Each structure stands twice: as C-alpha cells, then as structure tokens.
Amino acid sequence: YLSSADFAMREELSLKAAILAEKFAPDLSWYVDVILQLIDKAGDFVSDDIWFRVVQFVTNNEDLQPYAALKAREYLDKPAIHETMVKVSAYILGEYSHLLARRPGCSPKEIFIVIHEKLPTVSTSTIPILLSTYAKILMHTQPPDQDLQRQIWAIFSKYESCIDAEIQQRAVEYHALSMKGAALMDILAEMPKFPERQSLLIKKAEDSEADTAEQSAIKLRTQQQTSNALVLTDQRPANGTPQVNQLGLVKVPTMSNADPSTAEQGLTHANGALTVVDPQPPSTTSPDLLGDLLGTLAIEGPPGPGIAPQSDPRVASGLEGGVDALAIATIEDQTNAVQPIGDIAERFHALCLKDSGVLYEDPHIQIGIKADWRAHQGRVVLFLGNKNLGALSSVQALILSPSHLKIELSLVPDIIPPRAQVQCPLEIINLHPSRDSAVLDFSYNFGTQLVNVKLRLPAVLNKFLQPIPISAEEFFPQWRSLSGPPLKLQEVVRGVRPMLLAEMANLFNSLNLMVCPGLDPNANNLVVSTTFYSENTRAMLCLIRIETDPADRTQLRMTIASGDPTLTFELKEFVKEQLISIPITSRAATPPMPPQGQPLSPPTALLSSDPGAMLAGLL
Known part of the structure; x- marks a missing residue:
C-alpha cells in the first residue's frame, strides 16, 4: 500500500x-x-x-x-x-x-x-x-x-x-x-x-496524545491563530422558509481559550449583492473546528466586531457605513476583462529556478506555489488566495498532464471565502524524461464575471535533477563507456546569448547541474554532472561538456551523455533552450513609459543586452 x-x-x-x-x-x-x-x-x-x-x-x-x-x-x-x-x-x-x-x-x-x-x-x-x-x-x-x-x-x-x-x-x-x-x-x-x-x-507512539486527524486540526488551528475570520451561516426555520435578518455569525476558533460563541443578531443585505452559500445551521455551542475552517463564506474583520441592531436603518439600506467593523463591502459587476498582474511567462520561468513563489495574480486572486522535490517524486501545494471582500464562486482546477507525469490533485473547493486562502496539494511522479509541461486550467466566477486562465506548472525536467560532484577518476571511465549516439549526442549551438563563463556556470548551478572544475584542461570549457530521477530510469548519471570560444560567445559546442537515449536527447534540448533564451525573472528595473511627446530613452535597449543586467535579473 x-x-x-x-x-x-x-x-x-x-x-x-x-x-x-x-x-x-x-x-x-x-x-x-x-x-x-x-x-x-x-x-x-x-x-x-x-x-x-x-x-x-x-x-x-x-x-x-x-x-x-x-x-x-x-x-x-x-x-x-x-x-x-x-x-x-x-x-x-x-x-x-x-x-x-x-x-x-x-x-x-x-x-x-x-x-x-x-x-x-x-x-x-x-x-x-x-x-x-x-x-x-x-x-x-x-x-x-x-x-x-x-x-x-x-x-x-x-x-x-x-x-x-x-x-x-x-x-x-x-x-x-x-x-x-x-x-x-x-x-x-x-x-x-x-x-x-x-x-x-514506541516512545513517540506512547507520548503522542492525539491521533493524526487531531494533530492536523491543531496545525490548522495554529495557522488560523491570528485570524479574526467570521463564518456566515444561514439559519433556516423549521418550515423551510428563509426569514429576513437571520444570518448568524460564527467566529472561527483560535488557540486561545476564549469561548467561540455565536452572535445572536444577524445582518440583512436587501439588494442581494451578499448571498449566503452555506445552508447548514450554525452551532450555538462550541463550533466544530474543521467545519468552521471549511465554511464556504468567511469574512475577515478586526477583533471584536460590532454588529448593528436590526432596527438600525443603515442595515436595511444596504449596510452603508454602519458595519465597517465587519469589513463587508458591496460587490458590483465588473464589465472590463480581468488582466493578470505581472508577466505570467516570467513568473513561470522564475519558478523553474526556485521552489516557491507566485504563479499567477490578478485583481481578485493570487495563486502561489510551494514545492518539495525528492528524486522522481514531488509534492506541490497550490495556495489560492482570495484578495477581495466577496467570495469567489464556481472555482475549478483541472490538471492537463503530459504522458511522462502522473499528477494527482486534491479536491478544490467550489467557493473561496472573502480574504481567505485555501491549499490544494498535488502529488507528482516523473515516469520518464521529457520536456513537456503540465498545464493548470483554472477558472472562477467573481460576480457575473467568468475568469479562465491556463498556466504552465513548473514541474519541469530540472526539478528531477540532483547535482552531484564527480572526480576525474569517476568521470573519464563513464565518459568513455558512453560512446556515440544515441547515448552521447553532440551539437553546435548557435544564437547563444553572450555571457561570461562564470555566468554560464551560475546558470547551470541554478538548473541543478553541477559544474565540476578542473576536469577539462581547456579553461574555456565546462564539465557538468548531475543525476536524473524517474520511475523508469531510476537514478541515472548525466555528463555534459560545454566548449566555448572566447572570440565568439554566440556559439558553443555541447556534448551530453547518459545511459538512456531519451534522457540524453531531452536533456540536450532542455540545456539548449536555456542557453538560447535565458529566463529573466524580473523586469522591475525597466524605466516607465515617458509622457507623450518625450522620446524613448535608449538605455532600455541597452539593459536588455547587457550580460551583467541579465545575470542580475536571473538571480
């Protein structure tokens, strides 16, 4: 099992x-x-x-x-x-x-x-x-x-x-x-x-006073310790007819010993902009922790929120100015198309070089990623954060997985409460070498607006590489034993972005490819080693030799060898892609557009071709 x-x-x-x-x-x-x-x-x-x-x-x-x-x-x-x-x-x-x-x-x-x-x-x-x-x-x-x-x-x-x-x-x-x-x-x-x-x-087993579920609940409670979230639940009468002014407020419990009591008074939103999506009746006693945490409508507000009386006319007129302490705001339909914040491609390339960061962001939601890679397996957690004071509904996430990846996505909630964040773990198994990317097809509704984006997941080939040092005594016998195609491939790569040898070494190290100094007698060459992991190949040693010409940094000769023909080809193409088009993770330093009538400043073009600036952006 x-x-x-x-x-x-x-x-x-x-x-x-x-x-x-x-x-x-x-x-x-x-x-x-x-x-x-x-x-x-x-x-x-x-x-x-x-x-x-x-x-x-x-x-x-x-x-x-x-x-x-x-x-x-x-x-x-x-x-x-x-x-x-x-x-x-x-x-x-x-x-x-x-x-x-x-x-x-x-x-x-x-x-x-x-x-x-x-x-x-x-x-x-x-x-x-x-x-x-x-x-x-x-x-x-x-x-x-x-x-x-x-x-x-x-x-x-x-x-x-x-x-x-x-x-x-x-x-x-x-x-x-x-x-x-x-x-x-x-x-x-x-x-x-x-x-x-x-x-x-056995001592660990005897000392643990809570089972796995209880420990998970404690962990969740710790994460929610600083939260003052409120869960709105719909109190329905026995005859099934919904009553006005019967929305109960339930405070999410924290680590403190305060009594998480419910509020007896409710709120009304006459214009229908605020809708109740949780049909379950609230608990008048100590609320269930997981039930509250997974509640479908949470409103974040400051400590000790005050609730307006039912007789207050400001409540009946649409909560205007009377319930600021609850941080409830009317959500109006937006007619403009939702545009992402930042460059999606740049975010993807940045996450190819690191294990945590933001994958996508727009005015309504932020999707973050935190990953842990071990050999041919990976665990990726998607953090879906609602940035608004209104819930995101009809949330759907579908993984379009290539043939070389086996990906399991946990259940994604249909609704993300206001100002709330949910976590969706993915389990990834690499079956065989390939450069294809998995795609996250993500969609949600905000008011009457449907937003749908397709995002590449950074479960790329270098995530299944582990850098490994290798000595001359180990390198040369392996290099000679892998003689000729398809286990050893060589290609002259043209159109390489000009960079110093040290910059190229830093690029390789960021891709989990270890540069082994002293193995090549030519100081203008690099020898690189790494171990690739997949379910089919298990641990497979990969060796790379890069031969550069100081007089022409735009071309080089690359030789790659491994014990698997497919791995050799895919790794060669992957490295070539990185050398020809180095991902730049930040363009924040680009000068803003000048006012009309003012000519463009030439340093912008100079910045994009400066190797030092490119390396700074990469790091």
Whole structure:
C-alpha cells in the first residue's frame, strides 16, 4: 500500500508500520526483513530513527549479524536503491561483512566494489558513513589486500580536501589510522552493544496524545491563530422558509481559550449583492473546528466586531457605513476583462529556478506555489488566495498532464471565502524524461464575471535533477563507456546569448547541474554532472561538456551523455533552450513609459543586452 498511498500520509504510515513491526515481531530476523522492505518501498518517508533502531538490534544480537549482513548485501545488488538503504547497508556491512567472507561474492574487495558503486548517487550526508565502511573493510581484510588498500587510500586522499568538514575530517583520520598496521584493529574494533533502553519509536507512539486527524486540526488551528475570520451561516426555520435578518455569525476558533460563541443578531443585505452559500445551521455551542475552517463564506474583520441592531436603518439600506467593523463591502459587476498582474511567462520561468513563489495574480486572486522535490517524486501545494471582500464562486482546477507525469490533485473547493486562502496539494511522479509541461486550467466566477486562465506548472525536467560532484577518476571511465549516439549526442549551438563563463556556470548551478572544475584542461570549457530521477530510469548519471570560444560567445559546442537515449536527447534540448533564451525573472528595473511627446530613452535597449543586467535579473 505504501507504493500507492497518498504522499501526505506515507511518512506517518511508515512510522506506524515500523512501530507495529517492533512491538509484534515473532523474531528479530523477521523484523529486519520488514524494516528493510519498508526502506526499499518508502525510503523518502522513513526517518533516521527507524534505521537507527535496526542497527541497534543487529549490534546487540550476535546471532542476527550474519543474517542482516547477507540481506544488506542482497539489497545492494539492485540497480537502484534509496539512499537510506545505502546508509543502513553500508553500516551493517562495514561492521559485519567479514562474517560473510566465505560466501561467494562476499569477499572484502567485492563488498567494497558494490558499495563504492553507490557513491556517485548519494548526497554529502551519506559519504561519511561510506568512508567509515571503507575503513572497517580495510581493517577486516586479513591478510591485507594491497590492491584494495591502494583503492581505499586513493578515496581517502581525494576527500582530504573536501569542503565539507565532516567528510574531510574522516578522510584525514581514516587515512592516517589505516597506516598504523595492527593498531588499526584496536581503534576500529566493532561497535560495543547499545545499552538497553526503550525504543524511541514506541516512545513517540506512547507520548503522542492525539491521533493524526487531531494533530492536523491543531496545525490548522495554529495557522488560523491570528485570524479574526467570521463564518456566515444561514439559519433556516423549521418550515423551510428563509426569514429576513437571520444570518448568524460564527467566529472561527483560535488557540486561545476564549469561548467561540455565536452572535445572536444577524445582518440583512436587501439588494442581494451578499448571498449566503452555506445552508447548514450554525452551532450555538462550541463550533466544530474543521467545519468552521471549511465554511464556504468567511469574512475577515478586526477583533471584536460590532454588529448593528436590526432596527438600525443603515442595515436595511444596504449596510452603508454602519458595519465597517465587519469589513463587508458591496460587490458590483465588473464589465472590463480581468488582466493578470505581472508577466505570467516570467513568473513561470522564475519558478523553474526556485521552489516557491507566485504563479499567477490578478485583481481578485493570487495563486502561489510551494514545492518539495525528492528524486522522481514531488509534492506541490497550490495556495489560492482570495484578495477581495466577496467570495469567489464556481472555482475549478483541472490538471492537463503530459504522458511522462502522473499528477494527482486534491479536491478544490467550489467557493473561496472573502480574504481567505485555501491549499490544494498535488502529488507528482516523473515516469520518464521529457520536456513537456503540465498545464493548470483554472477558472472562477467573481460576480457575473467568468475568469479562465491556463498556466504552465513548473514541474519541469530540472526539478528531477540532483547535482552531484564527480572526480576525474569517476568521470573519464563513464565518459568513455558512453560512446556515440544515441547515448552521447553532440551539437553546435548557435544564437547563444553572450555571457561570461562564470555566468554560464551560475546558470547551470541554478538548473541543478553541477559544474565540476578542473576536469577539462581547456579553461574555456565546462564539465557538468548531475543525476536524473524517474520511475523508469531510476537514478541515472548525466555528463555534459560545454566548449566555448572566447572570440565568439554566440556559439558553443555541447556534448551530453547518459545511459538512456531519451534522457540524453531531452536533456540536450532542455540545456539548449536555456542557453538560447535565458529566463529573466524580473523586469522591475525597466524605466516607465515617458509622457507623450518625450522620446524613448535608449538605455532600455541597452539593459536588455547587457550580460551583467541579465545575470542580475536571473538571480
């Protein structure tokens, strides 16, 4: 079920599965099997506490150590595994791989090779664990294997100058320790048993006093803490005939202990500009939190709103001037077409380079985006904010998804209350490489006016890239193995926007393409590496070489290589698009139009062709 469950619940589901496995495991080998399967199926949602607990069990039970080491070795044979699986497998094999030495395929050198193959695919937080594993393997190799020793020493030497302090310190210390001979055995001996203590996972379960729904409600209540929103509900009599002056006001509860009581007096809007869309009767006791938060008509006003008496003539005459404290305003029909605020294309290009921002805005609504990308999966939240004092009705959102993306959109409310914001999560899975964009077909009614826009979603190819550093020892064998089309493609790109090499490097870094200095002997060239993730290709290493001519910055030669023909072509075209047309995220610096009769100022054209100005706009 973890493979198809909603993304919002996978982390909670993984934690509970781990707790249940620990509490009711018939034996420890079964527990190890279950947790390793859990990491394999839902690695992105498995917390470190879960694999820490596996290591604790294996360390404290000698009979379990050979079995756990064998299972870890089997998982490493898979072509693509999650980084959490690399961590736990490397730790266990570093400590106990010597117990498998007599098994085929489990010699120290073979164990080292299968672990080292995963190094280019992991992040900097995992590299220290792999360095510890290499040191342990070297310590357990008796008699010493000179060839294996040279390989591991070379890795330690490489990372001795790493910018990450943790990696650098381990590399320096392990390199020095590994030259101490027999003394290495005492220093790098097996970890002692952990003291018996209560499981952190079970303690978390026992300490939590609220279930998932209650925690979600607390989170929503916290978000609404500063809100003074009021929910209008229609109080209908028993005979079904609506009465005048029977609109009840219900205050949305906050984190304070104040009694969220309802107002007994109502409001009337005789001209019909204010309509009631919630047919449910209000609660005269403490209102239901989720019911109030999801109410279809909310009016935001200052604290302690005053309500005009029913006998006040200003109420009967259309709320003119008498209910300013409630921030209710008459909404008149607008005849002019709604124009977006800002450039939609610029907003899209800006979100291609960052994970949060505004996708669309007009006088009535603002659509914001916040995204989180992990490997080939992404979670995007759309924030739909009503900017007006009147509700937006007939709200509809449809995702037009290309074939390479699997997108699930949660339910979009039909009505967005005044001055309110709703969140609509999207779950995205990248199936295979492609440059096509998903489109959000969004529409709403404001009064009698229908607004419909089609917006590209920034779920683009570079969102599924993860920059990865690569050394000369790793680059050149990979580069030579990918020989010729369709895995390696080369093209001379003309019409490139002129820019300095440093500006081009910054552009690549913003696209999750890591520039690796020192690999190309020509100072005018760039070597770039990254890892692409999709459900079909899993983690796929991509290598790029850019050859530039200082005398002519408008053209360059680009060579791209990967293990998948489609990925190579799509990445080549994607990079070419970025080089030919660099997205400029801001044009706020453009001078305003001069009055009639005044000639246009030439610096506007100069600004658009100035590389420094373009880079400033890009950043």
